[in-house]
């Protein structure tokens with residue numbers, strides 16, 4: 001069976017996500033506005049490092065696009081705000097979420113770096129989301145600055161206070177992500193304090209990640225699978241390892257305009273040829289053929305990390 005996907009400016013995927021099943025991405029931030037400039041970012045260096053919230057897009061266009069995709073018979077488990085920058089920088093985020101909740105039953109997730117959670121207006125905007133996925137990579141100022149390279153007014157204290165305030169007010173699920181970087185935040189000493197802080201905040205799940213896709217800085221080195229497992233044991237039963245796509249989530253239908261769909265994802269994250277096959281429902285041979293064509297047209301480029309081939313969009 002093939003399905004017609006509406007053309008998209010703000011919506012990408014659905015991407016088979018380990019955490020969210022088939023996740024329809026919604027990107028309401030221009031590339032690359034962010035409060036951070038993380039060394040592991042897959043989108044690239046932050047060109048607009050800011051904490052100023054703005055209306056970047058017409059909220060009605062975003063809402064119409066999401067609803068169009070919801071009605072297009074694709075498998076969608078979550079509508080997820082994420083993409084080219086920090087979604088809470090969009091000051092219309094709350095009104096978009098509230099409007100979507102009135103028009104669809106699909107749950108909404110927001111992936112945020114957590115840097116603006118100390119602001120009441122941001123927490124109010126997130127109140128109606130079903131799942132919030134903030135990050136906290138470090139609990140020493142040195143590691144925080146080295147990994148996240150935050151905008152001037154964002155401090156480690158404001159990050160932790162923001163997470164505590166969120167937990168006190170927010171009734172949905174909080175799944176906290178920790179990106180582990182070799183020799184920066186993976187020492188036992190640092191992890192002891194991180195666990196203490198995370199436990200005191202009281203999140204519902206801890207998601208452990210490491211660098212497996214091409215990061216923007218070569219210094220951002222991932223940790224081994226063995227070390228990840230040790231750290232998972234250390235954090236206990238709420239901790240899960242979330243690197244990579246779920247291998248059991250495969251599209252059973254092929255998209256007719258899959259190339260545009262894949263390019264929309266490749267602007268925001270890198271994919272292996274196997275990922276492309278899973279996302280589109282193509283066979284691996286068809287995915288290879290299509291990627292080679294896009295490579296020839298210079299619309300994608302290749303990266304190899306630890307012997308694994310990834311594709312990213314050229315622009």
Ligand code: SF4
Nearest residue numbers: 034036037038041113
């Ligand atoms: S990883 Fe996320 S928070 Fe960090 S710079 Fe990239 S978009 Fe911003």
